Amino acid sequence: MNATSFGKRSHGGARLPHRKHTAELETVAMPAPQSVTILMSQHIGVPCKPVVKVGDMVKTGQLIGQSDKLISAPIYSSITGKVKAITEVVADNGSTVEAVVIAAEGEETLADGIAPPKIDTLPDFIAAVKASGLTGLGGAGFPAHVKLNPSNLSEIEFLIINAAECEPYITADYRTLMEDTDDVMGGILLVKEKLGIQNVFIGIEDNKPKAIELYTKLCADKAGVSVAALRSRYPQGAEKTLIYETTGRVVEEGKLPSSVGCIVMNVSSVAFLNSYIRTGVPLIKRRLTVDGGAVNEPKNLIAPIGTSVKDIIDFCGGYKEAPKKLLMGGPMMGLALPDDSYPTKKSTNAILAFTEKECREAPMTNCIRCARCVFVCPMSLMPVGIEKAYEARDVQTLKELKTNLCIECGSCSYVCPAKRKLVQSIKLGKALILEDAKKKSAQKPAEKADQKAAAEPEKAAKTEKKADGPKKAAVKEEAVKEGTDNGK
Numbered sequence: 001m002n003a004t005s006f007g008k009r010s011h012g013g014a015r016l017p018h019r020k021h022t023a024e025l026e027t028v029a030m031p032a033p034q035s036v037t038i039l040m041s042q043h044i045g046v047p048c049k050p051v052v053k054v055g056d057m058v059k060t061g062q063l064i065g066q067s068d069k070l071i072s073a074p075i076y077s078s079i080t081g082k083v084k085a086i087t088e089v090v091a092d093n094g095s096t097v098e099a100v101v102i103a104a105e106g107e108e109t110l111a112d113g114i115a116p117p118k119i120d121t122l123p124d125f126i127a128a129v130k131a132s133g134l135t136g137l138g139g140a141g142f143p144a145h146v147k148l149n150p151s152n153l154s155e156i157e158f159l160i161i162n163a164a165e166c167e168p169y170i171t172a173d174y175r176t177l178m179e180d181t182d183d184v185m186g187g188i189l190l191v192k193e194k195l196g197i198q199n200v201f202i203g204i205e206d207n208k209p210k211a212i213e214l215y216t217k218l219c220a221d222k223a224g225v226s227v228a229a230l231r232s233r234y235p236q237g238a239e240k241t242l243i244y245e246t247t248g249r250v251v252e253e254g255k256l257p258s259s260v261g262c263i264v265m266n267v268s269s270v271a272f273l274n275s276y277i278r279t280g281v282p283l284i285k286r287r288l289t290v291d292g293g294a295v296n297e298p299k300n301l302i303a304p305i306g307t308s309v310k311d312i313i314d315f316c317g318g319y320k321e322a323p324k325k326l327l328m329g330g331p332m333m334g335l336a337l338p339d340d341s342y343p344t345k346k347s348t349n350a351i352l353a354f355t356e357k358e359c360r361e362a363p364m365t366n367c368i369r370c371a372r373c374v375f376v377c378p379m380s381l382m383p384v385g386i387e388k389a390y391e392a393r394d395v396q397t398l399k400e401l402k403t404n405l406c407i408e409c410g411s412c413s414y415v416c417p418a419k420r421k422l423v424q425s426i427k428l429g430k431a432l433i434l435e436d437a438k439k440k441s442a443q444k445p446a447e448k449a450d451q452k453a454a455a456e457p458e459k460a461a462k463t464e465k466k467a468d469g470p471k472k473a474a475v476k477e478e479a480v481k482e483g484t485d486n487g488k
């Protein structure tokens with residue numbers, strides 16, 4: 001099958017400079033650092049609980065955290081050493097989470113019992129995906145065993161491989177495409193076969209012509225598998241955008257891709273899955289891009305999960321100058337870090353350190369009502385209206401403007417000539433909606449209890465009315481209406 005050009009369908013999207021400086025840099029493996037801090041919450045869903053204690057010796061690939069809840073994924077040690085601490089740390093998103101700190105000790109040794117999983121049936125496959133610890137490596141961090149086990153599996157028609165990598169600077173997925181070709185194709189065919197999906201699209205932005213050419217050749221003799229060459233327009237890699245671009249289907253508000261017969265997987269996720277099925281080594285390290293003017297030697301590297309940003313920057317020759325801004329993730333959706341002590345997670349695809357010159361920002365001014373933010377929004381939202389509703393703390397309008405549909409791509413902020421901090425206001429608007437919902441659900445049991453309490457004396461009055469005659473019951477009913485109990 002040949003590559004097919006896609007991309008004339010979508011609404012919005014921003015044209016960004018690509019700045020893929022590291023695209024041709026082959027990946028290097030980073031040695032184990034002196035210590036790692038492995039967060040027990042590095043996925044969407046329920047955090048894991050540590051299954052090791054301080055002082056335990058652990059081997060690489062040994063289970064250190066798990067949860068019995070469905071939406072979660074086990075966590076494994078990424079180095080060999082001793083558990084130094086189990087403590088609470090602040091994660092890159094500002095939340096406080098439990099973490100296992102492991103200090104390197106002894107020779108790097110794989111945990112006992114690591115072997116390729118035995119897979120005969122679909123449940124075996126899903127169990128293996130869960131055991132691998134895989135959560136979406138593209139950034140969202142959704143547990144893969146949940147994604148690959150939809151309740152309507154027989155209705156799934158499309159497997160869409162997200163290799164768009166539309167954020168500037170990041171080239172980790174591109175290097176996976178170019179260096180781990182066998183695992184990428186093996187993983188795609190594995191998921192296709194196990195889940196019985198007929199059609200696969202590998203979505204690659206057209207700013208990666210070598211990858212498009214390579215995979216078009218590789219797919220030529222694979223029935224039902226083809227490359228979708230996507231227009232380079234940010235955010236092509238957003239799940240809903242990618243589904244629309246490749247299939248023309250629209251995922252409705254609050255629904256999952258499976259509701260329109262699609263499963264979307266990141267390219268590094270399918271490649272990892274294939275390597276897990278080959279080797280049995282769970283998710284303990286990942287490929288990430290290190291770039292930005294403040295870094296001496298930008299690289300694509302594979303680092304143990306839990307390695308600190310500082311250790312990674314040191315491996316890249318240290319800072320050229322003190323960074324003005326340090327990001328975990330890309331410049332559009334990444335999180336700014338206060339310092340370089342933060343550990344990487346399963347979802348960390350980039351570390352960017354920018355100089356003052358690279359971060360220069362024009363001052364924020366009043367909105368000039370140009371509507372650029374509206375035209376660029378891939379979700380057809382009205383960012384300027386949402387900002388106003390947030391400033392007024394108007395939860396009702398925030399809901400009416402579908403604030404929760406925002407995928408936080410940052411396109412609106414990027415194009416705004418007044419440099420309004422739109423995406424920040426939208427994120428805070430979402431938090432306001434959540435807070436409001438929590439308050440309301442907390443009120444409900446209290447209201448129910450009040451209603452029940454009010455109903456009790458009413459019921460008692462009726463019973464008494466029957467037993468004691470109309471006069472006494474009338475006094476009791478009056479007391480209930482007035483909220484007193486003086487009818488005794």
Ligand code: SF4
Pocket residue numbers: 376377378379380381382383405406407408409410411412413422423426
């Ligand atoms: S409103 Fe949300 S989805 Fe729309 S452009 Fe802004 S950040 Fe992206």
Ligand code: SF4
Pocket residue numbers: 366367368369370371372373374383384415416417418419420422
């Ligand atoms: S892009 Fe900026 S200036 Fe233009 S309408 Fe939106 S918020 Fe206002």
